[in-house]
Every structure is written in structure tokens, then in C-alpha cells.
Amino acid sequence: xxxxxxxxxxxxxxxxxxxxxxxxxxxxxxxxxxxxxxxxxxxxxxxxxxxxxxxxxxxxxxxxxxxxxxxxxxxxxxxxxxxxxxxxxxxxxxxxxxxxxxxxxxxxxxxxxxxxxxxxxxxxxxxxxxxxxxxxxxxxxxxxxxxxxxxxxxxxxxxxxxxxxxxxxxxxxxxxxxxxxxxxxxxxxxxxxxxxxxxxxxxxxxxxxxx
Amino acid sequence: xxxxxxxxxxxxxxxxxxxxxxxxxxxxxxxxxxxxxxxxxxxxxxxxxxxxxxxxxxxxxxxxxxxxxxxxxxxxxxxxxxxxxxxxxxxxxxxxxxxxxxxxxxxxxxxxxxxxxxxxxxxxxxxxxxxxxxxxxxxxxxxxxxxxxxxxxxxxxxxxxxxxxxxxxxxxxxxxxxxxxxxxxxxxxxxxxxxxxxxxxxxxxxxxxxx
Numbered sequence: 001x002x003x004x005x006x007x008x009x010x011x012x013x014x015x016x017x018x019x020x021x022x023x024x025x026x027x028x029x030x031x032x033x034x035x036x037x038x039x040x041x042x043x044x045x046x047x048x049x050x051x052x053x054x055x056x057x058x059x060x061x062x063x064x065x066x067x068x069x070x071x072x073x074x075x076x077x078x079x080x081x082x083x084x085x086x087x088x089x090x091x092x093x094x095x096x097x098x099x100x101x102x103x104x105x106x107x108x109x110x111x112x113x114x115x116x117x118x119x120x121x122x123x124x125x126x127x128x129x130x131x132x133x134x135x136x137x138x139x140x141x142x143x144x145x146x147x148x149x150x151x152x153x154x155x156x157x158x159x160x161x162x163x164x165x166x167x168x169x170x171x172x173x174x175x176x177x178x179x180x181x182x183x184x185x186x187x188x189x190x191x192x193x194x195x196x197x198x199x200x201x202x203x204x205x206x207x208x209x210x211x
Numbered sequence: 212x213x214x215x216x217x218x219x220x221x222x223x224x225x226x227x228x229x230x231x232x233x234x235x236x237x238x239x240x241x242x243x244x245x246x247x248x249x250x251x252x253x254x255x256x257x258x259x260x261x262x263x264x265x266x267x268x269x270x271x272x273x274x275x276x277x278x279x280x281x282x283x284x285x286x287x288x289x290x291x292x293x294x295x296x297x298x299x300x301x302x303x304x305x306x307x308x309x310x311x312x313x314x315x316x317x318x319x320x321x322x323x324x325x326x327x328x329x330x331x332x333x334x335x336x337x338x339x340x341x342x343x344x345x346x347x348x349x350x351x352x353x354x355x356x357x358x359x360x361x362x363x364x365x366x367x368x369x370x371x372x373x374x375x376x377x378x379x380x381x382x383x384x385x386x387x388x389x390x391x392x393x394x395x396x397x398x399x400x401x402x403x404x405x406x407x408x409x410x411x412x413x414x415x416x417x418x419x420x421x422x
Contacts, residue, residue: 167382
């Protein structure tokens, strides 16, 4: 009984995933504005109505791709293990940069949807607003655990530091896209995080390597 | 003779400026997609053909607004005076944040056009690519003058630090727009620049205030 229920639910989820995967690839290779829902449906091997049953418009697809990227980043962050030595949070942030660098096409889409999210009338606005607040709070909580463990300085505003880290990540992704992939995203992120390390570690001062 | 030549040139430039000003205000108050060229022409008190003579499409207007914002930022930076004490470049960057915070509507437009610039087929792409490279080089040159004066550490990659500063500025502007103006843009920028100061100053270590 449990099996058959799970069965159809899983099938639906899997199809949804396959659609998002195909849409990401199409948007990335042909461009968002030049891609049609019919093409995506064809790539997945389903009918266009079969696709619009899950995602009525391209905008819904773009939003779902953004949401999935947030979810993946969040689960990577939450699964992070390691000593509370003051560099754990920074290492998590660096691993997210590495993940982003492996998916350059998604960076371009993300810049695109960020702009859409800037419009208060867009459905992306609420999603981004809520997610950015949540992510900043989560990163700050990560840092605070390392403050509690005695590894990080207790006199700093970690909410502001979390927002700085998000800003560097977003800003570097924009520069990466503008540079057509020439910018060393991971190297640039590491340089920022290592510099940040030496100013937030209680041991302070010395050069920190996150390599 | 010189006067009459300059006269018509100045009239053209002034009209161009008035159009860009009106377009910025319309885009900001009504939204880019909901604004028509006819409305902007009406605001300026000229005919629509009179406007399209200067700017054939809304996209041309958006691009010119972006270009003007780059120009303003650049002239502020170049006019910066002050001792080469290791905080001059950082103070210039802070004053740019203050300028951006005074023009919140432009931030939303800037996020919008950044996304457009992410598309390699857009005319904004080339503009942004060229400008970002130039700005990063200029900021790095500013820092290097302070290295030469003996105020900043000579062993750092100032091109990478310049790119970090641009990323923080862009990323914070996105967060400002998403937060509907609640983010303390100037305070957040200052926190970043002060933290950066203490890791690049040759005197190092101590807390630096840019207030």
C-alpha cells in the first residue's frame, strides 16, 4: 500500500525533476527568451500539455529552477560536518562557490531571475526576499556556533558578515558571466573568505588557508 | 563662431540629459516594462519622433542610463583627493555607496540591466564587460598608488581585491532592492571596507574607522 502511494508520487517528482533539468539545459544553451515550452517538452519526451500541467509558463520553470538551486545550496550547507574551528562556515561557503563554478549555465539564469526578482510585482520577488533573509540568518547561525565554540570573535555582527558573503557570491557570479567564464570564481571566493577568516578568527592576524 | 557651434551641441546634450532624467524617473516609478516612449516624450515636452531621434528604443534608453551611472561613478572616483594614507581608495568606494543609496530607483534599474548584460547577445553585454574590466583596473591602480606611498601591503593581489569590492557593491544593491530598501546599504558597505582596511593596511591589525 505504502509502495503504490509512494510510487505515483515518486513518478510525479521524477518527471518534475526531468523537466527542470531539460529546461535548465535549453535555457542555458539556446537562451531563455529563445526557448519554447514545446522544445522542452520534446526534450523530456512528453507532450506540451503534459509539461504545462506541471509548469504553466516559462516563468514558472525559471522560478522552480531558482528554487531548486536554493534548496541544493541549503542542503549542502546543512550537511556540512567538521570541527567548529572557525573555518567551517567559510569552508561551506567555498564549497558552494565550487558547486556554482561547476554549473556555469545556471549562473547566467540566476542573474536573469535576480533581475526579475528586483521587480516587486514579480512572483520571484517574494521567493528571493524570503530566501535571502533565511540564508543570511542560517549563515549567521553557522558563524555563531563557532563563536560559541570559542573559535570566532564574539564582538562582530555576523548577520552583516553573512550578508557580505552572499553579496560577494552574487557579485562574483555576475562578473563571471560578464567575463564569459574567464573570471576565476573559486579563486576569487577563496581570497575573500581567507581574508575574512583572518579578521574574524579569535586567534586572528595570521594568514589562513582554506585550500 | 565657436559659440554658435557649441550652442547647438550643448542644446543637443541638454535635451539628451533631460530625456535620460525623465526616463529614469518613469522607469523607477512605473516600472520599465510598463513605460512607453510616448510617456517619456510627454514628460520631456517633446514629440515621440523627437525622442526616438536620440534613443530609438527603450533598450537604448536603459543602456544610456547605465552608461551615465558608470560615468558619474568614474568621475567621482577620479576627482577623489586626499592623502595616500591607505584609506583613500576605501573612502572613494564608500562615497560611491552613499551616492547609490541616494538614488534607490537607479539600483532597481541597474539590477535589471545587469541581467540583460548577462546575455552575450545583448548590446549591454559588451558595455558591461568593458566597463567592469576598466573599473576593476582603475580601483586596483588607486590601491597601487597607496602601496607605492608605503601605506598598503605590497604582497596582495589588488586586482582581486578590486573585484571583491565591486562584487560587494553589486551584491548589496541586489539585497537592497530585494529588501525593499530595508537593508542599510551604506552601513553594510562601511563594515566591509573597514574590515578590508585592517587586512590591507601596512600598519595592519587595529580597527579602522571610515566614518
